[in-house]
Amino acid sequence: xxxxxxxxxxxxxxxxxxxxxxxxxxxxxxxxxxxxxxxxxxxxxxxxxxxxxxxxxxxxxxxxxxxxxxxxxxxxxxxxxxxxxxxxxxxxxxxxxxxxxxxxxxxxxxxxxxxxxxxxxxxxxxxxxxxxxxxxxxxxxxxxxxxxxxxxxxxxxxxxxxxxxxxxxxxxxxxxxxxxxxxxxxxxxxxxxxxxxxxxxxxxxxxxxxxxxxxxxxxxxxxxxxxxxxxxxxxxxxxxxxxxxxxxxxxxxxxxxxxxxxxxxxxxxxxxxxxxxxxxxxxxxxxxxxxxxxxxxxxxxxxxxxxxxxxxxxxxxxxxxxxxxxxxxxxxxxxxxxxxxxxxxxxxxxxxxxxxxxxxxxxxxxxxxxxxxxxxxxxxxxxxxxxxxxxxxxxxxxxxxxxxxxxxxxxxxxxxxxxxxxxxxxxxxxxxxxxxxxxxxxxxxxxxxxxxxxxxxxxxxxxxxxxxxxxxxxxxxxxxxxx
Ligand code: F0G
Numbered sequence: 066x067x068x069x070x071x072x073x074x075x076x077x078x079x080x081x082x083x084x085x086x087x088x089x090x091x092x093x094x095x096x097x098x099x100x101x102x103x104x105x106x107x108x109x110x111x112x113x114x115x116x117x118x119x120x121x122x123x124x125x126x127x128x129x130x131x132x133x134x135x136x137x138x139x140x141x142x143x144x145x146x147x148x149x150x151x152x153x154x155x156x157x158x159x160x161x162x163x164x165x166x167x168x169x170x171x172x173x174x175x176x177x178x179x180x181x182x183x184x185x186x187x188x189x190x191x192x193x194x195x196x197x198x199x200x201x202x203x204x205x206x207x208x209x210x211x212x213x214x215x216x217x218x219x220x221x222x223x224x225x226x227x228x229x230x231x232x233x234x235x236x237x238x239x240x241x242x243x244x245x246x247x248x249x250x251x252x253x254x255x256x257x258x259x260x261x262x263x264x265x266x267x268x269x270x271x272x273x274x275x276x277x278x279x280x281x282x283x284x285x286x287x288x289x290x291x292x293x294x295x296x297x298x299x300x301x302x303x304x305x306x307x308x309x310x311x312x313x314x315x316x317x318x319x320x321x322x323x324x325x326x327x328x329x330x331x332x333x334x335x336x337x338x339x340x341x342x343x344x345x346x347x348x349x350x351x352x353x354x355x356x357x358x359x360x361x362x363x364x365x366x367x368x369x370x371x372x373x374x375x376x377x378x379x380x381x382x383x384x385x386x387x388x389x390x391x392x393x394x395x396x397x398x399x400x401x402x403x404x405x406x407x408x409x410x411x412x413x414x415x416x417x418x419x420x421x422x423x424x425x426x427x428x429x430x431x432x433x434x435x436x437x438x439x440x441x442x443x444x445x446x447x448x449x450x451x452x453x454x455x456x457x458x459x460x461x462x463x464x465x466x467x468x469x470x471x472x473x474x475x476x477x478x479x480x481x482x483x484x485x486x487x488x489x490x491x492x493x494x495x496x497x498x499x500x501x502x503x504x505x506x507x508x509x510x511x512x513x514x515x516x517x518x519x520x521x522x523x524x525x526x527x528x529x530x531x532x533x534x535x536x537x538x539x540x541x542x543x544x545x546x547x548x
Pocket of ligand 1: 272273274277323375376377378380381382437483486515
């Protein structure tokens with residue numbers, strides 16, 4: 066498959082368009098509400114007060130014919146608007162048209178190609194960069210698997226077992242592990258690396274337990290940019306390390322945990338002017354909003370009652386929450402789903418804060434087999450807390466045993482996921498048992514990463530993977546119990 070950025074350099078008019086885009090954006094501190102320009106000489110990831118930043122957009126549609134879309138943007142700025150239903154219908158039509166355009170492959174970048182990306186299809190609500198700055202594989206377009214007791218089609222008993230395990234009649238699983246590098250991170254990285262390119266960054270960097278690094282390394286390679294990755298030594302899945310190195314990144318293994326790697330990479334980026342692409346970077350959050358927008362589109366804009374997802378650094382909780390709130394404000398959907406963020410009980414700072422009514426921000430020394438959510442001091446705490454409050458959401462914790470049991474069910478259904486993703490199913494089962502989620506509510510669970518990450522976790526039983534002598538008697542003897 067080709068790439069969008071290949072061979073196309075921004076021209077003068079693109080540079081002007083880019084300046085206009087930057088002028089329509091600003092960054093707001095989620096702690097003290099201070100406002101900063103979208104782009105400064107030195108990239109800014111935090112407010113002077115230390116708080117993280119959120120992208121604010123003055124939505125504008127360039128084409129005057131598309132007034133109904135402009136009305137939609139205006140609706141975003143006002144809490145309630147009579148224009149909402151009209152605006153919502155126009156938005157749905159625009160996104161649906163883009164999703165159904167036949168794939169064609171002209172020589173360079175243009176908007177038709179961007180329509181094929183499950184991120185840039187929603188570009189007005191993500192980041193309306195001129196196409197020549199965009200670096201895209203393309204990403205997204207991940208499956209939404211029916212997996213409930215009632216909404217599985219005939220012949221899908223395997224998938225239905227997932228619904229039985231959770232105790233949910235109408236369940237869908239959105240598999241973000243089907244993104245090009247194997248996780249949802251690609252949705253944030255296409256936007257983050259495009260932004261790096263648009264701001265003239267000379268190199269990019271991140272801290273990671275595997276998925277972020279593989280994703281960043283892939284997009285950086287596509288853009289031809291050097292990529293630096295800080296990893297917690299001994300805590301990165303071998304396949305993900307191999308993938309990161311294969312894409313050409315330089316890795317530094319830190320004798321410490323993810324939180325140490327995160328602290329160090331932020332310092333190094335600020336000192337050396339390298340563009341930081343952890344979810345601390347607010348433009349990555351904008352890209353990850355597309356998970357929420359795409360799943361709403363796949364459900365024909367009929368919002369589910371619940372959206373359940375694993376929670377580590379809390380970037381995804383923040384991003385999907387923001388997307389749902391904006392979709393509701395725009396009239397894309399009729400009501401707001403509730404969000405359930407699931408943490409591992411050994412890495413549960415957000416859960417601890419939640420059960421105390423968010424009175425304090427908690428930190429923990431993280432311990433869990435789910436390396437992707439083994440995070441004790443989540444960067445996006447405040448963003449995510451707001452999402453839980455605004456969506457009437459909940460935070461739940463699940464043990465490693467519960468995660469492994471859920472992973473086995475998802476794997477045996479033929480879908481498969483890495484361990485952190487299985488926290489989604491373990492969490493929804495617990496919330497059904499506790500009567501928080503009703504079995505007849507419509508639930509979407511997010512699987513965030515591919516089965517081949519941490520694939521040594523929950524390996525099959527010995528009898529399923531036996532070694533025998535190379536003769537038919539030995540094989541027959543082994544197989545006599547197979548059917
Ligand atoms: N699921 C997967 C598969 C992940 O890779 C991550 C984070 C999460 C969930 C947590 O998401 O931070 O948005 O709450 N992985 C980071 C990494 C740590 O380095 O790849 P969050």
